[in-house]
Amino acid sequence: MRVVILFGTESGTAEFVANDLSDAIAGFDDTIEVDVVDMTDQPVDTIDVAALHLVVCSTYGDGELPASARPFHAGLERERPNLTGLRYAMFGMGDSSYIDTYSHGSEIIDATLTGLGATRVGEYGRHDASGRDAASDVALTWLEGLRANVLLTASER
Template sequence: MRIAILFGSEMGTSEAVAESLTDELSSHDVSMQDMFDFDPADLDPAHFHIIVCSTYGDGELPTGAEPFFARLESTRPDLTGLRFAVFGLGDTVYGDSFNRGGELAAAHLTARGATQVGDHARHDASTLIRANDMAREWVATLPLPGLGTRMTA
């Protein structure tokens, strides 16, 4: 099974997390792409998708993810059978908009028929926990061959 890691970033933190996940999953067939350059038509239900998404402004998607989700909404593909997991980034200093980017990403995909699996990770930049460290621990819990069996659908 191919693992496709897609990241949406504003300042580069999501890209750094995606790189850590790519390294952590190096024993698998894994690819990493910026959502800005990724066409929703290339979402393949035969692959497992990991979405790494930051939050920008007042709880919006980051600039790097906006074109992807705009194309997803305009083309409205049927994503039935597509499985994905989300690693969101945010800061609790921003209250209600904390980690909203990852939540919006998940909502867009599930609205098209995709299924979110595993725990929705929500990194908090206000903690001492590094996003890359949290991501490496989180990915081990995903239902991927050789990684783990815990699954929350």
């Protein structure tokens, strides 16, 4: 099984979370191939629809996409690839003190992916920067839910 962890970040926190998720998945089963990719470096015409994608995306400013997610999103909007068959899980990051825009960066990517035929799997994960829990801790708990429902190792199937 191949897992691609795509991250969109402004300050680097989503990248840290993506790397922590990668390390955890590697600990599940060494037959799972994991790639961590900045959205800036993911051409939309080479998205592997056969791979499970975990998307980690922060929110910037007034509910906008973070800098590293903007080129990816623009490419999706411009090229409109058929993403039928792509399965992805979403982990959004934001600050709930901004009620109207909390985790909106991830919601933009989520809506675009589903609009192009991709299917979101598992629970929509979210980290609240106003909370006490570290982003990676929340993400790893979210990943456990995915592991039980989506990322079963070969020996568990």
